[in-house]
Amino acid sequence: MGIANLQYQEDSAYEQPISNAPKVLLTDNIEVTPQHFFKYHHTLDSVRELLADIEFETSYRLVASEHNGLLRMQVAMLSSDNYQSGNKKLLFGRSWPIEVNLPTSELLQTALLALYVAREHEIRERFTLSVDGAVTTPLNNHQDFPLIVKVPHLLSRNANPLTKASVERILEKVRFLDQAFILENYIEVDDEKVLISLALSSRDDELPEFKSTSVHLVCSVQDENAFYYDLMEGLLKISKQYIAENFKFRGIARFSKSHCVVSLAQINRNVRDPSKLAMCELSSKQAAQLNYEVDATRMPNGCEQLMVNFIEENGEIDIANRHLYPF
Secondary structure (H helix, E strand, O other): OOOEEOOOOOOOOOEEEOOOOOOEEEEOOEEEOOHHHEEEOOOHHHHHHHHHOEEOOOOEEEEEEEEOOEEEEEEEEEEEOOOOOOOEEEEEOOOEEEOOOOOHHHHHHHHHHHHHHHHHHHHHHHEEEEEOOEEEOOOOOOOOHHHHHHOHHHHOOOOOOOOHHHHHHHHHHEEEOOEOOEEEEEEEOOOOEEEEEEEEOOOOOOOHHHOOEEEEEEEEOOOOHHHHHHHHHHHHHHHHHHHHHHOEEOOEOOOOOOOOHHHHHHHHHHHHOHHHHOOOHHHHHHHHHHHHHHHOOOOOOOOHHHHHHHHHHOOOOOOOOHHHOOO
8 A cells, every 4th residue: 555645735725835845654654744844825715615624513604704805714603692582693703813824723723712702602691690680691791891990899799608508599590591500419529629510401402512411510618609600611611522522624523532632642743753754954944944934924013112012021031033023
């Protein structure tokens, strides 16, 4: 059987290996060029081509656009309005910039991050707390930050200890996806920590990871207010893992926990081990030049003096890559 070069394809115009790029044998018959020896030049077409190969829920779609020569990525969602009952709306998440020289792997990670953030936004708006006869969403992303800065005294509170009774009292007022949590376990670990298990059963099709699940929390007994935040973090953890298992690129869930960590470590070692790369002097110089060209584009325009001040504020330290930046 011949050696298969899996990474470089002639028709991938947006990624090309540099001249004299080294190749690495992952196995006896699989040869690859590591991604850090590629030049990348993404266009709107290439970004759209890559996003089209991503699989997730049908109610979510990753879309790319271009404005004034800058590439952007957004999540489009068909979602119910969290504050009004009725039909679903077409909603868009925040816009993520895409650098033209961004490695393809990092571009796909940006897509994953965009889904994380979009999903988190929805989850925070579905978490409600009944206060003074009204149903509120205290941990949503639309709180007025500048207003809070002006009135921090309104957020002061007493640090009441967390007990089983206080957890039960809180759960009477809290809902997620219009459903109540059921306290399954309250186990004191030591004088500082308690293990809390909550059951949740939802009929919401838009967030299927919560149809029948348990939330496991390790909470401090010092402050019952922290329980609200611990509960939100527990919900976000469940959602994040759901996305990781169901976000697929060309059929593979890159961030799934089903992948062997030792095998990932071995791949990483193989593509970066100098003895395996066997780089000649010319390819070493070309790789160094490539890194210089990419790193030199990272600093935002007009921030030269800000960066000078930033470095000076951190004391007398040597900046190893100081030569890359024009200040």
